[in-house]
Amino acid sequence: MLGIKLANRAYHKAWSGEKLSRREKVFILGRVVNKTKLRKQIGRVTIDKDNNLSEVFCPKCGCYATDFIDMGVEYPEVWTKVYCSRCRKYLGGQDNSRPYHVLEDMIPEQEAAPAE
Numbered sequence: 704m705l706g707i708k709l710a711n712r713a714y715h716k717a718w719s720g721e722k723l724s725r726r727e728k729v730f731i732l733g734r735v736v737n738k739t740k741l742r743k744q745i746g747r748v749t750i751d752k753d754n755n756l757s758e759v760f761c762p763k764c765g766c767y768a769t770d771f772i773d774m775g776v777e778y779p780e781v782w783t784k785v786y787c788s789r790c791r792k793y794l795g796g797q798d799n800s801r802p803y804h805v806l807e808d809m810i811p812e813q814e815a816a817p818a819e
Contacts, residue, residue, distance in 0.1 A: 709726070735789075744758070745762060748810050756807065759794075759804055761787035763787065763792045764792075766788065766790075769785050769787060769794060772784045782796075
């Protein structure tokens with residue numbers, strides 16, 4: 704029951720523009736991952752044959768929460784940017800092409816499986 708009350712209070716504070724307490728931020732975003740776990744998490748990411756990532760997260764702090772900014776313009780038809788909700792690091796975007804994420808540059812090239 705405490706979680707529901709905390710989430711409700713945090714939602715109303717954020718909506719009215721008040722600062723969130725440290726406890727409310729941890730409840731919403733979770734704890735920060737240490738460097739060792741972050742390296743292991745980045746090492747587990749793989750790219751499949753359709754160029755999709757197995758996991759999408761921030762390589763700086765390890766959180767999964769993201770903010771999408773849609774530019775809302777007529778041309779180019781698709782123009783979005785993605786930022787981390789916790790540390791505001793630029794994570795990627797899309798500009799009339801397939802979505803890009805910074806993790807694509809961080810993981811090593813994988814050898815293609817032999818066709819049978």
